[in-house]
Amino acid sequence: MEPLHPGDPRRIGPYELEARLGAGGMGQVFLGVSPGARRVAVKVIRAEHAEDERFRRRFAREVEAARRVGGFHTAQVVDADPEAESPWLVTAFIPGPSLQQSVAERGPLDPEAVRELAAGLAEGLAAIHACGLVHRDLKPGNVIMAADGPRIIDFGIARATDATALTSHNVVVGTYAYMSPEQVLGDAPGPSGDVFSLGCVLAYAATGAGPFDATSIPAIVHRLLHEEPDLSGLPGDLSNMIAACLAKDPERRPPLDALITAPKSIEAPAPRPAGTPLPDDAVGTHANATLVATRRQDAPAVAPPGPAPVGRRALLIGAGAATAVAMAGVPAALFLTRGDGERKAAAPPAPAPRPDGLLSPSGSLTAEKVETLDEVAITSDGRTIAAGGLDSTITLWDVATGRVLRTIEKTGWVSALAFSPDGRSVASSCSTPGLLLIWDAATGRIKVNVRSGEFGLNSLAYSPDGRTIAGGNPDAQLFDAATGRRLATFDLRNSGVNAVAYSPDGKLVAVGVDGYYNKPPGNTVQLLDGRTLRRRGQLVGHTANVTGVAFSPDGTRLASSSADKTVRIWNVATRRTVAVIKAGEATVKDTKFSPDGSSVLGACSDRTVRIWNAATGALTATLVGHSQPVSKVVLTPDGHTVAGVGSSKPDGTVTLWKV
Known part of the structure; x- marks a missing residue:
């Protein structure tokens, strides 16, 4: 549970919001209080989904179905408004840790507790299936270990089994480590798909690891x-029960009533010979399962239709070879399937570099007990990377050795991080309370500790001479880098600031405004004087929050990223747009120029980093393999290494790519 962020709503419908409970691909979940003082979980759908009428229709249909779900082992849906500007759903709040948290903190459950968990979750799934729903994302994080028994939560991607799908056919939705084979391959999973996911959850509960864990x-x-x-070490009856749930063939998985009433009677299916492909009806993929993760403006919106089944060779978009075992629960990306006419089992993933401009990670940086990294900075010599997030720590790594x-x-x-130009200091912001902190990079000793305002700063940037620090939220501010004294403020009328950047000559500060509640001058880039923060101009063109800003090395251009799924390149002198780069369905959360100014990079919500030609806007490479939406990127001075972070769920990894 986290405090509310400055830009978070304080009320949804009749519910007062008190804190953040978590986030997912569909929206943000808050702890709320009803008018009658009951605690509830309020899920608010993300703006990019709310703008899709098809999604709204599906959401409304699934809300009505979910309202019918009863049973002791689910979180009851109590209210919803699919027609709201940001659709929302309210369920009963179930206090207690998730199964994932419980196992991480206390270790695996004993066999008898796993059997009780199996019966409870099977009863909950039976209640869901009885209403014509399939959960599709059962995983340890969606199981709450309440004092009076386990509860299944999050109907966020549930699908009504008796209705026509309104989403794109064969899109992979869910979490790979807990998916059924048919779901991984893009087919619409039925109730037996939830049984497979249940088997994965039970294996995790019993062993502390997923049954198909691997290094990527x-x-x-x-x-x-x-x-x-891998079910080694489990008692025979428990191993048999879980193995039966994990049968590759959906028809061979046990019914839920057997898991509830007679789990010890379940026999394990006979194992298939190693390397034997699944039956065609279990693994068939289709040409319309193909989605393009990134496309240029003039490219078709979807892949052209093709013949029915194609070969089984699949290329994973948004997942790479260096993802840590601990993050096997990463939400699914998209599959790009290619027909090759072969009828043999899929080959293991090919090493980097990948075809079609896809680059897998060259390495990663991790540290003990670090789980969330949302901010990253690099020294001007490219030798040291710093990263931090919700763990209340800043970790510094040697880039060359990973130490x-x-x-x-x-x-x-x-909530913000920046190195001084000489690399001797690292500045950070603390969100609650709002503080500007400056640390000695060599010793970790605190040098400056001053209040920055009611809220923490969302972005920090040192001036080229290292004398001042620009920061923002909810207004633009300028601080003395030696003392932390506030030197100037530019009033943005509480619109909010997501990003700040100094021009190479230090004469300008670019401020990316998030347009909080559509207050002026929202969705703009403000150009301010680098010493006084007096306004020198503004860049207008984005239609949603500006998330990142970066000057080109020569200072003549500026790149800005936005929640409107574009990167704009501006002529700083004329204040005019010179290029608009579209990122398909991905929100671009940060942007940087390459050191030579020839390319512009975008950190994207679909777990990729895109590289575009800054002159033509052509996509030149897509960096894949980070397990979360990428929120921030930095580059080494030679431009050959890119580092990215972002963790909507526990991750703790700085992903590195060689470009």
């Missing part, structure tokens, strides 16, 4: 489709 998501997918689960240099603790929630 492509390897997980390969194991899930073509290998038997942790030091950990700075008691930083508060790190």
Whole structure:
């Protein structure tokens, strides 16, 4: 549970919001209080989905179906408004840790507790299926271990089984490590798909690891489709029950009533010979399963229709070979299937570099006990990377060796991060309360600790001479880098600031405005004087929050990213747009120029980093493999290494790519 962020709503419908409970691909979940003082979980759908009428129709249909779900082992839907500007759903609040948290903190459950968990979850799934729903995302994070028994939560991607799908056919939705084979391959999963996911959840509860864990998501997918689960060490009846749930063939999985009433009588299916492909009806993929993750403006919106089944070779978009085992629960990306006419089992993933401009990670940076990294900075010499997030620590790594240099603790929630030009200091912001903190990079000693306002700063940037620091939220501010004294403020009428950047000559500060509640001058880039923050101009053109700003190395151009799914390149002198780059369905959360100014990079919500030609807007490479939406990127001075972070769920990884 986290405090509300400055831009979060304080009320949804009749419900007062008190805190953040979590986030997912469909929306943000808040702890709320009803008019009668009952605690509830309020899920607010993300803007990009709310704008899709097809999604609204599906959401309304599934809300009505979910309202019918009863039973002791689910979180009851109590209210919803599919017609609201941001559709929302309210369920009963179930206090207690998730199964994922419980196992991480206390270790695996004993066999008898796993049997009780199996019966409880099977009863909950039976209640869901009785209403014509399939959960489609059962995983340890969606199981609450309440004091009076387990509860299944999050109907966010449930699908009514008796209705025509309104989403794109064969889109993969869910979490790979807990998906059924048919769901991984893009087919619409039925109730037996939830049984497979239940088997994965039970294996995690019993062992502390997923039954198909591997060192990369492509390897997980390969194991899930073509290998038997690892259930070694479990008692015979428990192993039999879980193995039956994990049968590759949906028809061979046990019914839920057997899991509830007679789990010890379930026999394990006979294992398939290693490398034996699944039956055609279990793994068939179709040409319309193909979606293009990134496309240029003049490209077709979807892949052209093709013949019915195609070969089984699949290329994973948004997942790479260096993803850590601990993050096997990453939400699914999209599959790009290619017909090759072969009828053999899928080959293991090919090493980087990938075809079609896809680049897998060259490495990653991790540290003990670090789970969330949302901010990243790099020294001007490219030798040291710093990253931080909700863990209240800043970790510094040696880029060349991957070695942790030091950990700075008691930083508060790190909402912004920047190195001084000489690399001797690292500035951070603490969100609650709002603080500007400056640390000695060599020792971790605190040098400056001053209040920055009611809220923490969402972005920080040192001036080229290192004397001042620009920051923002909810207004633009300028601080003395030596003392932390506030030097100037530019009033943005509480519109909010997502990004700040200094021009190479230090004469301008660019401020990306998030347009909080559509207050002026929202969705703009403000150009301010680098010493006084007096207004020098504004860039107008984005239609949603500006999320990132960056000057080109020569200072003549500026790139800005936005929640409107574009990157704009501006002529700084004329204040005019010179290029608009579209990122398809992905929100671009940050942007940077390459050191030579020839390319512009975008950190994207679909777990990729895109690289475009800055002159033509042509996509030149897509960096895949980070397990979460990428929120921030930095580059080494030679432009050959890109580092990205972002963790809507526990991750703790800085992903590196060689470009």
